[in-house]
Structure formats: structure tokens, C-alpha cells
Amino acid sequence: MKAVVIDTFGGPEVLRVGDVSEPKAGTGEVLVDIHAASINPADCRVRDGARQNILTAKFPQTLGRDFSGVVRALGAGVTDFKVGDAVFAVTEQGKDAAYAETIAINAAICARKPDFMSHAEAAALALIGITALIAVEDTIKLKKGETILIQGGAGGVGGYAVALSKHIGARVIATASANNHDYVKSLGADLVIDYNKDDFTKIATNVDAVFDTVGGKVQSRSFQSIKPGGRLAWVAGGEADFKAPDGIGFLRPNVARDRPHLERIVELARSGAVKAPPMQILKLEDARRAHELSDSRHVRGKLIFQVR
DSSP states (O other), X not given: OEEEEESSOOSGGGEEEEEOOOOOOOTTEEEEEEEEEEEOHHHHHHHTTTTSOTTTOOSSEEOOOEEEEEEEEEOTTOOSOOTTOEXXXXXXXXXXXXXXXXXXXXXXXXXXXXXXXXXHHHHHHHHHHHHHIIIIIIIIOOOTTOEEEEESTTBHHHHHHHHHHHHHXXXXXXXXXXXXXXXXXXXXXXXXXXXXXXXXXXXXXXXXEEEESSOHXXXXXXXXXXXXXXXXXXXXXXXXTOOOOTTSEEEOOOOOOOHHHHHHHHHHHHHTSSOOOOEEEEOGGGHHHHHHHHHTTOOOBEEEEEOO
């Protein structure tokens, strides 16, 4: 089968489309023919070696974390799906393999794709959805009437978090480049700050919570915006040796893979509370270009591989 693989760590140039052995469904697994797969910034960190032990890594490696497709075969013990079911999922940590035509995956972390959602939409929502849900609902525990600052509101995770926070009933402030302000406002943001022009610490003040998808100095400076007793959840690394000030929660969401969060994504999409983001559709053969775009950090919404 065809898959996007790497034979060494490096830039987008190390990506190639090659033939790899097709997996088989083991006990508790389903074999899924992938129709669409999502490209995530985390995939780029796997590609360049930042997310692995370079000394013990084995090659070739197939990349990719979230996908949508159709069940072709069932492993022993699988009773909650049947051949022909449309499903979507996020792979377990360290088991990336979704930039491919077929994948074997634990059935317990898959969910049924609803008919109203295309394969591309399901793939686009899977990882960004569970990440935002676990960060905003489970970790920050955002409440109606609170104010949240979302760093990186035009990205996949940030955009989902904007819409989710508005659905919860919070006042939503987000940062984005000027050309993305209308888009982020359309997701539900009450105020959008141009991070290229304005100092967000002077505008977003005394907020209850921050959700940081940017990292670096943005994360460190975000504490200036938070009221005493507030909290910050992050999914992008901050500055080395930075210590959060006392009295403010500094929280890293545990983005576990499970069916309930995927079903929550379907529930929110069905109600119209959160919609699939804008998508740029590519082919597996476009993998290098996809990673170049992702590395630019200026993608609105999601990059998607249409596999079938």
C-alpha cells in the first residue's frame, strides 16, 4: 500500500511516498481503509525529530495521527463495528500511521462517522476536537460567564476552542493575524487582537483563563493577562526554565484517545455549535508541500489528505 514515510529526521524534504506492508487487524483492532487524513503541527515535530528519541528511532516511519475511513476487516473480539462501517479516530501516542491507504487501530478508540459529516470533515475535526475539548472542558473547566484568551485563534485547535468556548457561554478573546480577524470573529470571538501589531497583555487583562496553542514567549507573557486564581492550559512548548507565577494554574492537558470525546465532537457538530474548519485538500503526493505550509504557522483551519 502507499504511505508517506521518512527514512531520517529533517525538514519537509525527507518525506516520501513509498510502498509499505499492509497491516493486519490484531485482537481488538479494526482494519480501516483511509479516505481522508489530517496534517497537524505535531506531525512536523515527529518528522524533524523533536518528538522522538533520535538515537533509538527506527526507520522507515509512517506519519499521521487522525483519519476517517471505512472498516474493511475486524480483529478477534471486535463486536461494536462491522465491515463497511464508516469510522474516524486519532491514533494512540507513538503509533502514528494515518498518512496511508490503510491502518490497523484499536477499535475502542474509534467512533462512527455520522452521515452528515464527510470523511474530510471527520478527519479535520478528530485531533483538534479532542485536544480543544480536553483543554477547555476537562482541564480549564471553563464556565459560562468567564473570560478566556485563546492564543492562535485561526489555527485548527485554536479555532475549535473559540467556537467551543462561545458555546459554553464564555466571553472569548483571541489572537490572530489581521487577515484572519473576520474568520475568528465568525467562530464566535468577541474580540480579536492582531498579534503583529498590538500587545495582547495591554488589551486582554484580568481574564479567567488562557488556552495557549502558540508557545514560546507568548505563553510566558500570557500570565500577565490572567487574574489571580486563574489558569492557563497549553499544548505548545514554552520557554526553557520558565516558572509560572504562584497562584495561577499552569496546566498541561492529557490528550488521551478515546471514543467518548470523538462522540462529543459529533454531538457538537450535529447541534451546529462547532463546525468543521476551512480545509485545504491535498494528495499524499503533496506531503512535502503540506508540511511546508504547516511549518509556516499561518494555516487557517486544516490541511487534509484526500486518500480515496
